[in-house]
Amino acid sequence: MSTPAALRQELRFTHLPSGARIAWARSGHGPALLRAGHWMTHLEYDAVSAMFRPWLERLGQNFTVYRYDERGCGLSGSDDVAAGLESSVEEIAAVVAAAGLPRVALLGISGGAAPAIAYAARHPERVSHLVLLGGYSHGLLCRQLSAEQRAYLQAQAQLIELGWGVRDAPVQQFFTSTMIPDGAPEQVAALNEQQRRSCDAARAVSLFRSRLTLDVRAEIGRVQCPTLVFHADGDAAVGIEQGRELAAAIPGARFESLRTRNHVPLAGEPAFERFCEAMTEFVGAGAGTFNGTAFTPRERELLALVARGCDNLQIAAQLGLAEKTVRNGLSSLYTRLGVEGRSHAVVRARELGFS
The missing domain is CATH 1.10.10.10 (Winged helix-like DNA-binding domain superfamily/Winged helix DNA-binding domain)
Known part of the structure; x- marks a missing residue:
């Protein structure tokens, strides 16, 4: 099977105060939409991925889509700054500044939701709309867990440390099967490959642990922009109750469940089209007119x-x-x-x- 031509995109770089290089990309046409960094990205692979290329093509019909690789992932460099909420917000701010965006709609997916919320709360003048998908206000280690649940999370971290980054390794498949249980073979293969390419084991486990400790409960009530929260009704990676909890904590937020078991809706399922249509309507209301x-x-x-x-x-x-x-x-x-x-x-x- 021939490899599809890559999505047309502009790749650029900026730098953080630490000196670390951050790679960012722009594609599509229309009002600005910035996708906050989320689990294991790679800008160049996104452009051919059976999982994320359809996202970029569909959203690019109505938006100029900006996205970036977190430090230590994809085309971005690394530094000694610990992964966490502050480092993630710093990355969003760096890309907004580098792209010259006076005002932008933010899309926060999964672990990218909390940093998007924090940035919106801290910079209300810079964020026009906030769209969250599969997100949560505080990670599992900020919740009441049993000893068995904590041991299970530790076992996952050890699994990453010992087996991450190997082609066709079962470690990537373990996370993929949770995130997209109904993915087509090519979509499953794409997510496995994206995770493998994104970073090494040390960075992967650092990101995994940081997601477990994210906590924006102290800031979430200060979000001022219109907010739309989506969550898959059968999400096994992040339970839907966490999505409802998130929406309830944001002043005036609207909540919508998506009928899918996939943590991120996939091209070819009705939930994908519903997400794109609803988000375009929500962000596009009054924008670009x-x-x-x-x-x-x-x-x-x-x-x-x-x-x-x-x-x-x-x-x-x-x-x-x-x-x-x-x-x-x-x-x-x-x-x-x-x-x-x-x-x-x-x-x-x-x-x-x-x-």
């Missing part, structure tokens, strides 16, 4: 590239259009937006959430 009228897909592409500072030749090359077609399309958009030139159009496009 002018005087109450939504832009066409082509107009959204043009505005996103204008917001990035691209000139007509660059836009034509990006979209495969003649320069004259771009010039005419922009002229029409400028009139509609009530702006007189490129510099004003850049400001207006960014105000509307494009980037």
